[in-house]
Amino acid sequence: MASPPLLLLLLLFLFPSSTVAQKRNTNITLGASLTAHHADSFWSSESGHFAFGFRQSGGGDYLLAIWFNKIVEKTVVWSANRNKLVPRGSTLVLTTRNQLVLNAPGGKLVWATSFAATNQSVSYAALLDTGNFILAAADSEILWQSFDYPTDTILPSQILNLGKNLVAPYTQTNYSNGRFQLAMQSDGNLVLYTTNFPVDSISQSYWATNTVNFGFQLVFNLSGSIYLIAENKTIVATLTSNNPPTQNFYQRAVLEHDGVFRQYVYPKMGTSNSSWREAWSQVSRSIPLNICTRISNGMGSGVCGFNSYCQLGDDQRPFCTCPPGYTVFDPNDVTKSCKPTFVSQRCDASSSPETENFEFFSLENADWPQADYGYFQPVDEDWCRNECLNDCFCAVAIFGDGECWKKKFPLSFGRMDADVNRRALIKIRKDNSTLPFPNLDEKGRNKTKIIIGSVVLGSSLFLNIIFFLLTLFIGYRFSIRKPKVVQVDPLMLDVNLRAFSYEELDKATGGFREQLGSGAFATVYKGTLDSVKDNNLVAVKKLDNVVREGGEQEFKAEVSAIARTNHKNLVRLLGFCNQGEHRMLVYEFMENGSLADFLFRPSKPTWHQRTQLVLGIARGLSYLHEECNTQIIHCDIKPQNILLDDSFDARIADFGLAKLLRKDQTRTMTAIRGTKGYVAPEWFRSLPITVKVDVYSFGTLLLEMICCRKNFEQETEHEDEMILSDWAYDCMKARKLEMLIRNDEEARSDMKKVEKLVKIAIWCIQEEPSLRPSMKKVVQMLEGAVEVSAPPDPSSFISSIS
Ligand SMILES: *[C@@H]1O[C@H](CO)[C@@H](O)[C@H](O)[C@H]1NC(C)=O
Ligand SMILES: *[C@@H]1O[C@H](CO)[C@@H](O)[C@H](O)[C@H]1NC(C)=O
Ligand SMILES: *[C@@H]1O[C@H](CO)[C@@H](O)[C@H](O)[C@H]1NC(C)=O
Ligand SMILES: *[C@@H]1O[C@H](CO)[C@@H](O)[C@H](O)[C@H]1NC(C)=O
Ligand SMILES: *[C@@H]1O[C@H](CO)[C@@H](O)[C@H](O)[C@H]1NC(C)=O
Ligand SMILES: *[C@@H]1O[C@H](CO)[C@@H](O)[C@H](O)[C@H]1NC(C)=O
Numbered sequence: 001m002a003s004p005p006l007l008l009l010l011l012l013f014l015f016p017s018s019t020v021a022q023k024r025n026t027n028i029t030l031g032a033s034l035t036a037h038h039a040d041s042f043w044s045s046e047s048g049h050f051a052f053g054f055r056q057s058g059g060g061d062y063l064l065a066i067w068f069n070k071i072v073e074k075t076v077v078w079s080a081n082r083n084k085l086v087p088r089g090s091t092l093v094l095t096t097r098n099q100l101v102l103n104a105p106g107g108k109l110v111w112a113t114s115f116a117a118t119n120q121s122v123s124y125a126a127l128l129d130t131g132n133f134i135l136a137a138a139d140s141e142i143l144w145q146s147f148d149y150p151t152d153t154i155l156p157s158q159i160l161n162l163g164k165n166l167v168a169p170y171t172q173t174n175y176s177n178g179r180f181q182l183a184m185q186s187d188g189n190l191v192l193y194t195t196n197f198p199v200d201s202i203s204q205s206y207w208a209t210n211t212v213n214f215g216f217q218l219v220f221n222l223s224g225s226i227y228l229i230a231e232n233k234t235i236v237a238t239l240t241s242n243n244p245p246t247q248n249f250y251q252r253a254v255l256e257h258d259g260v261f262r263q264y265v266y267p268k269m270g271t272s273n274s275s276w277r278e279a280w281s282q283v284s285r286s287i288p289l290n291i292c293t294r295i296s297n298g299m300g301s302g303v304c305g306f307n308s309y310c311q312l313g314d315d316q317r318p319f320c321t322c323p324p325g326y327t328v329f330d331p332n333d334v335t336k337s338c339k340p341t342f343v344s345q346r347c348d349a350s351s352s353p354e355t356e357n358f359e360f361f362s363l364e365n366a367d368w369p370q371a372d373y374g375y376f377q378p379v380d381e382d383w384c385r386n387e388c389l390n391d392c393f394c395a396v397a398i399f400g401d402g403e404c405w406k407k408k409f410p411l412s413f414g415r416m417d418a419d420v421n422r423r424a425l426i427k428i429r430k431d432n433s434t435l436p437f438p439n440l441d442e443k444g445r446n447k448t449k450i451i452i453g454s455v456v457l458g459s460s461l462f463l464n465i466i467f468f469l470l471t472l473f474i475g476y477r478f479s480i481r482k483p484k485v486v487q488v489d490p491l492m493l494d495v496n497l498r499a500f501s502y503e504e505l506d507k508a509t510g511g512f513r514e515q516l517g518s519g520a521f522a523t524v525y526k527g528t529l530d531s532v533k534d535n536n537l538v539a540v541k542k543l544d545n546v547v548r549e550g551g552e553q554e555f556k557a558e559v560s561a562i563a564r565t566n567h568k569n570l571v572r573l574l575g576f577c578n579q580g581e582h583r584m585l586v587y588e589f590m591e592n593g594s595l596a597d598f599l600f601r602p603s604k605p606t607w608h609q610r611t612q613l614v615l616g617i618a619r620g621l622s623y624l625h626e627e628c629n630t631q632i633i634h635c636d637i638k639p640q641n642i643l644l645d646d647s648f649d650a651r652i653a654d655f656g657l658a659k660l661l662r663k664d665q666t667r668t669m670t671a672i673r674g675t676k677g678y679v680a681p682e683w684f685r686s687l688p689i690t691v692k693v694d695v696y697s698f699g700t701l702l703l704e705m706i707c708c709r710k711n712f713e714q715e716t717e718h719e720d721e722m723i724l725s726d727w728a729y730d731c732m733k734a735r736k737l738e739m740l741i742r743n744d745e746e747a748r749s750d751m752k753k754v755e756k757l758v759k760i761a762i763w764c765i766q767e768e769p770s771l772r773p774s775m776k777k778v779v780q781m782l783e784g785a786v787e788v789s790a791p792p793d794p795s796s797f798i799s800s801i802s
């Protein structure tokens with residue numbers, strides 16, 4: 001038992017400032033002011049942990065800011081004028097007319113607080129020990145607080161309300177608005193976006209809590225946990241937890257200039273050695289984990305500049321590198337792109353392309369997912385190199401798995417990561433001769449005019465412009481040199497999706513006459529468009545349930561996310577209509593209908609065809625989950641959503657719609673999206689919805705494809721055959737797999753493969769999501785790159801814990 005003096009000591013220790021620290025009156029009275037001058041001039045919080053006032057920036061001008069004042073770094077957590085620094089001599093005054101006003105030396109107003117009209121008037125201001133600067137009425141009611149106007153940082157006890165956002169700084173030292181935003185959207189979703197820098201409008205989301213309709217506030221609580229709560233205060237998403245206590249550590253969470261949201265801690269009793277550490281030093285918990293592979297569409301260049309690529313360092317932080325043959329445009333600002341150091345390839349129809357002067361430098365696991373203008377498959381790497389070498393527009397070729405992309409300048413969203421299963425072939429001039437700009441003196445100038453002219457033309461900037469014009473002018477004529485492999489129309493590849501008017505699509509579909517299919521949220525019509533290659537046919541999907549306020553931008557963002565997918569096993573989006581009430585998507589038409597149309601019919605595909613289809617579907621899904629720009633969870637994999645193209649290859653349809661239907665990828669949409677039998681159990685439990693729901697559906701589909709029957713059939717020979725997934729497991733356990741394929745001679749002669757596929761399927765339909773393999777792993781198992789072990793009973797894990 002603690003004796004009374006000890007208790008007292010303990011109390012003193014726990015509440016030092018309230019009892020022992022000398023009490024300073026930190027109320028700032030009306031009329032008080034600060035002036036920006038040489039030394040930092042500021043008001044301090046009661047304990048001195050925080051300061052509010054002027055801080056001189058590197059450039060010499062001043063930032064009106066709040067910062068941690070007891071640490072060497074003096075880290076800024078808030079600022080009033082991040083985009084408009086003020087010169088020396090500027091003043092801050094707490095006026096008698098209810099406002100805090102920042103004036104430039106001439107008296108010009110730069111910034112002022114503003115709050116809703118009230119009959120209360122400001123009586124005093126104070127910087128609280130939480131780092132919150134407040135203006136309060138006589139009864140201490142808070143009329144304005146800096147916590148309501150965050151910049152890039154939130155602090156313990158701070159709440160981010162609906163409609164508020166954090167904007168990343170431009171660089172580590174330049175606080176002006178940068179290229180990323182964390183938005184607590186009024187629809188309840190917490191989303192990280194790239195912006196259309198230097199404008200603040202959002203471009204592309206790259207992370208979200210998917211809490212539309214129920215997210216309410218982002219809370220940074222006093223224990224250092226950061227989470228999203230619903231209106232009824234239940235936690236709906238946890239961003240970080242298990243942090244060191246705030247009594248002993250300063251904490252802050254900040255959206256940093258690299259687009260990553262990180263939480264930092266700093267020991268209050270720091271030594272001179274101390275520094276901000278990312279919380280949980282063992283496991284990096286940055287959000288998102290790998291920003292390099294996360295951002296790959298929208299406007300702009302991505303995390304790094306154009307022609308640059310992003311990698312995670314050993315410290316798990318992204319960094320940018322120029323490819324070989326390239327150098328940084330502005331050494332002081334790596335986000336500002338790389339430029340070639342060599343003279344570009346001659347691009348002149350009348351002379352031969354300088355193929356002998358160029359070679360490739362290959363970068364493993366690297367890709368620039370956008371900027372493609374040519375796509376070929378199946379081809380080999382030599383073909384791909386040669387194609388790029390002979391094409392003066394081609395800056396880089398990307399090769400992987402029989403697929404080849406040609407990329408043009410400027411290259412955007414570059415990344416290098418073990419997960420990128422592609423090789424970038426950088427085309428560089430052999431002698432890498434740098435731009436031969438002669439250092440001319442005035443006299444020499446006239447003589448060398450012509451030479452300069454041609455040299456300038458050879459330089460990359462000019463060439464880019466001219467390339468662009470050339471492309472416009474000679475466009476199709478230039479593509480006379482047609483390759484023998486399938487070439488996809490470049491129009492369809494690019495961001496430049498066609499935007500159709502309602503009238504155009506009305507005409508194309510003959511007044512929406514011929515239905516191809518319909519579901520709970522959309523109807524698909526057959527249509528004809530002259531601009532579409534080959535057969536002129538398209539499928540027009542009319543969405544019914546797209547209800548969103550001000551969703552124009554978002555609709556386009558989602559649509560372009562779908563459009564940016566590029567895989568041979570996905571149905572390609574050609575265009576869209578977003579006019580008034582009408583939301584429609586225009587897809588290429590699939591000649592051979594859906595897998596459902598012929599899997600369960602007498603004309604079923606052969607065993608060999610089925611195994612090929614399975615591989616195609618798995619690759620398509622793996623791409624959606626892991627390789628494409630924004631991860632896409634399909635949420636409704638079933639035979640009806642697998643279409644067959646003219647060469648009977650599998651093409652996944654309807655992906656990316658979960659988001660468009662505004663339900664995001666949350667369980668609220670089960671009713672619409674999931675289809676019985678294919679729906680993973682976590683939809684019914686309070687488990688997070690991840691890519692593993694698609695793995696589950698794929699498992700069910702795989703069993704159906706092995707057996708050419710539906711998962712659920714009422715009329716079977718034996719009762720225990722009714723549910724295919726149960727029966728398949730029983731057959732496997734009893735070593736009687738041939739039962740599953742009774743009438744299929746071809747499959748019966750390939751029992752090894754049958755066994756492998758059944759095992760994979762049963763791994764996929766494990767009730768415990770973490771036991772299911774990733775689609776990437778599934779592809780590896782199907783391809784034979786990875787052994788398939790014997791799966792457990794799909795429900796064993798669940799029953800053992802419940
Ligand atoms: C600041 O002013 C308010 C209102 O006048 C008062 O209630 C409060 O005690 C003052 N705080 C300090 C530390 O003097
Ligand atoms: C304004 O003052 C009136 C009377 O003093 C009071 O009834 C009312 O609630 C006040 N309004 C606000 C917004 O404080
Ligand atoms: C910070 O970056 C912005 C955007 O590039 C630039 O306009 C501004 O001048 C920079 N500020 C400083 C102090 O360097
Ligand atoms: C609180 O709201 C969330 C989301 O709307 C809901 O899932 C949860 O059941 C609610 N909890 C209570 C106790 O009402
Ligand atoms: C902060 O949140 C965490 C996680 O929800 C919780 O365990 C902790 O008790 C909370 N702390 C406070 C002071 O509310
Ligand atoms: C400072 O850090 C170094 C290396 O991390 C360590 O060896 C040294 O003891 C530290 N000094 C203090 C005063 O903590």
Ligand SMILES: *[C@@H]1O[C@H](CO)[C@@H](O)[C@H](O)[C@H]1NC(C)=O
Binds near residue numbers: 431
């Ligand atoms: C080519 O570039 C490399 C490195 O970028 C350099 O070491 C080499 O000297 C260059 N060669 C020529 C001929 O400029």
